[in-house]
Amino acid sequence: DAGVIQSPRHEVTEMGQEVTLRCKPISGHDxxxxxxxxxxxxxxxxxxxxNNVPIDDSGMPEDRFSAKMPNASFSTLKIQPSxxxxxxxxxxxxxxxxxxxxxxxxxxxxxxxx
Amino acid sequence: xKEVEQDPGPLSVPEGAIVSLNCTYSNSAFQYFMWYxxxxxxxxxxxxxxxxxxxxxxxxxxxxxxxxxxYISLFIRDxxxxxxxxxxxxxxxxxxxxxxxxxxxxxxSVKP
Numbered sequence: 539d540a541g542v543i544q545s546p547r548h549e550v551t552e553m554g555q556e557v558t559l560r561c562k563p564i565s566g567h568d569x570x571x572x573x574x575x576x577x578x579x580x581x582x583x584x585x586x587x588x589n590n591v592p593i594d595d596s597g598m599p600e601d602r603f604s605a606k607m608p609n610a611s612f613s614t615l616k617i618q619p620s621x622x623x624x625x626x627x628x629x630x631x632x633x634x635x636x637x638x639x640x641x642x643x644x645x646x647x648x649x650x651x652x
Numbered sequence: 653x654k655e656v657e658q659d660p661g662p663l664s665v666p667e668g669a670i671v672s673l674n675c676t677y678s679n680s681a682f683q684y685f686m687w688y689x690x691x692x693x694x695x696x697x698x699x700x701x702x703x704x705x706x707x708x709x710x711x712x713x714x715x716x717x718x719x720x721x722x723y724i725s726l727f728i729r730d731x732x733x734x735x736x737x738x739x740x741x742x743x744x745x746x747x748x749x750x751x752x753x754x755x756x757x758x759x760x761s762v763k764p
Contacts, residue, residue: 542695569750580756581696581740594751629695640686641752643695 540564542644544630550650556618559647562611563632571631571641572605572615581629587613588635620651655679658741658755667764671728675741675755678722682743682753685717687726690738690757699739700726731762 543562551557563570571586585595590607598605602621607613617624627648631641658675665671673687684703688696700715702708702724708715716725724743728735741755 571752581754583751583753586751631695640698640701643697645693645695648693 542630542632542642544628544644544647546647547645548648548650550652551620552652553621554619555651556616557620557624557649557651559615559628559630559649561613561615561630561644563613563630564642565611566634567632567642568610568635569633569641570607570613571633572613573629573631573643575627575629575646584615622651625649625651653678654756655753656741656743656755659758660756662759662761664761664763665731667731667733667762669731669762671731671735671760671762673726673728673739673741673758673760675724676722677724677743677753680719680722681745683746684744685715685724686742686744686752687713687715688740688742688754690740692737696740733762733764736761 542564545560568589572584573581574584575581582597584597585605586593587607603617605615627646629643629646631643633639633641656675656677687700689699690696700713702715702717705717705719712729714727724741738757738759740757742752744752
């Protein structure tokens with residue numbers, strides 16, 4: 539089975555540019571999570587969706603960040619305008635809602651803002 | 653103070669050693685505790701999932717939870733070079749899918 543698929547794997551862009559990160563969750567999973575990982579702050583939850591509806595966006599750092607989930611098989615995380623401090627690895631994860639089902643992570647997008 | 657504290661290491665041990673990884677937490681409402689393993693340039697993957705105080709064993713791995721002390725541990729017996737990775741503890745409040753709070757992660761290196 540295909541796991542969580544993220545694209546692009548790497549993104550290098552200049553500050554001020556719009557960045558769009560994409561995620562395809564595992565088919566049938568009804569939860570989707572966006573995380574950011576840095577050396578200083580570790581793995582932080584940005585936002586998560588249940589059945590395509592945003593449930594908790596309290597981790598989104600500021601209005602420059604937005605996330606959408608137009609259908610069960612696709613989500614985007616957008617940063618506009620980007621800043622150097624947004625440089626990090628961004629992970630998408632998905633899971634079933636019930637029981638002790640683990641969150642399955644993609645391999646991340648390594649973002650560098652120059 | 654962070655909700656979940658974990659020593660980032662790095663921790664270096666010889667092959668065959670017993671490894672102990674630990675996390676402390678501040679919120680007594682956490683009920684479910686997990687350990688994830690993350691290899692370089694990969695996403696985290698679930699290793700162990702436990703509920704309530706006590707031990708859970710899976711092969712060379714043992715997860716231990718002490719809710720009275722707000723302390724969880726992961727023990728790796730007979731460590732192998734393939735165990736070299738970053739280990740993250742994580743916890744959540746309820747049984748349903750939802751928000752996980754992660755520790756900083758401990759980088760482990762097992763030398764042949």
